[in-house]
Amino acid sequence: MPNKTTLPPLAFVAPAPWEEVDAEAMSERLNTFGTARVEYRPRRTADPFRSLSAGLQVGRLRLSANSCSAVRYRVSSVAESFFIIPMDGEGETIQERRSVRWRAGEGGAFISRADAVGFSTRRSVLGVIIDEAEIAALARHMLNGDHRPPDLRVSQPLAFGRGGFRFDVLFRRLLAAIDGCVQEPTVLARSGLDDAFHRAIVMWMQPEAFLAAAERMPRRPRVDDVCDYILANLDKKLTLTMLESVGGLSPRVLQYAFREKFGCSPMQWVRDRRLEAVRTHILNESAEVSISTIASQYFSNLGEFSQKYKAHFGELPSETRRRRAVS
Incomplete structure (x- = not known):
């Protein structure tokens, strides 16, 4: 009998998302990317499983989108850090006894390079895979060297409402701009949206420091x-x-x-x-x-x-x- 589990939409428009109705098959497919070893299981053994996934490269920005039924997961051999930006649902990631919770409308998370276990409800999440050295260099530039760049060694929750900003709204608008260019790869590559997204990430991690640095910059009326x-x-x-x-x-x-x-x-x-x-x-x-x-x-x-x-x-x-x- 076909799996009729309904899922929330993916974070961005994907011309050819892949669908899986078997958790083991999804795990095997994700493992071919080589960034981590992933094992997915339905949160409850008897529950049906369904997943939609897509990846997108925007200049130097690497995005992944996943919409999935409730799951438990284990991640090992993690090669890269990433951000979780939930569009729907909620979950928890546990690393070295440190629990990081994320929930749509409330906050996302930065996940460092370390083994982890976790679970989530039926969800749609955006993953932003980062180059730590690039983010650190951009942070030093944006903060005028007056503040230490964000600590990328430790996973941490990140509220969407920080420093007077609503970062979930900002990310959705950036994704809408990406959606508007996704059918034109050349336009998308030259759009500068990768830089805008990376800058939004830096602001999200240190909004107070960013605002303090901006206040000291000479303003053009x-x-x-x-x-x-x-x-x-x-x-x-x-x-x-x-x-x-x-x-x-x-x-x-x-x-x-x-x-x-x-x-x-x-x-x-x-x-x-x-x-x-x-x-x-x-x-x-x-x-x-x-x-x-x-x-x-x-x-x-x-x-x-x-x-x-x-x-x-x-x-x-x-x-x-x-x-x-x-x-």
Whole structure:
């Protein structure tokens, strides 16, 4: 009779996940990867067993996803450390009499290179296999050398709500981004999502240290990012909504920031920079290029442009050109 055990979805979209309904067969298949010796058994002998598994390489990031009925397991000859990020269900891993519990919505775990036993309910978990030296080097960079990198010798539980972050939400969003690229391997490899995931892992292990290091770093005001965007796109359509999105600022905060720094609104600042761009062109372009041709690159209403130009510079555009010709 076929196994009808329903399972929660895998952590990421897998084009070709493999399914097993026999715990011994699953153990043998996992053992072919060589990272550890794994032995799975149904949590209760009489219970049916079913498992879905998949692996994914994203640049330097190695992910594994497993959705499984309730099991007991034993792991030996462990060659690599890894993180458990539960998407559904809960479990416990025991190493050298140290118990590490993990549960969807509450927390995951870092599992060091050591033999372990454990159990889990019906679950879906994401495994993140790491290069310890790479994670340690990244941590030193992110923490500005002010804090010791995370201790990767000892397994430990890691709450999802730490340092004001919700890391389960962060990981799900990164996985959603990976899902969006999974059908395009070249795009996925160049997406930078492997670096983003590794950085999220470092933050997850030491959120307080990361925040302390970030506080000491010189901050570039967000309004400067908005200004850079405006200057790079003066000849394109610009709206307040676009500027709010670029700066990650609310309408009120954006308006306040510009008035505090420049004494005008964001769109007034845009207009003034466009007027200055037109003036620069008039002073440098050949007289064969008409003023209307220059101005139309930045303004749709040429009559209003002339009025604003005179109000800003105290002369009409044509007067600017005549002065240039005389000089």
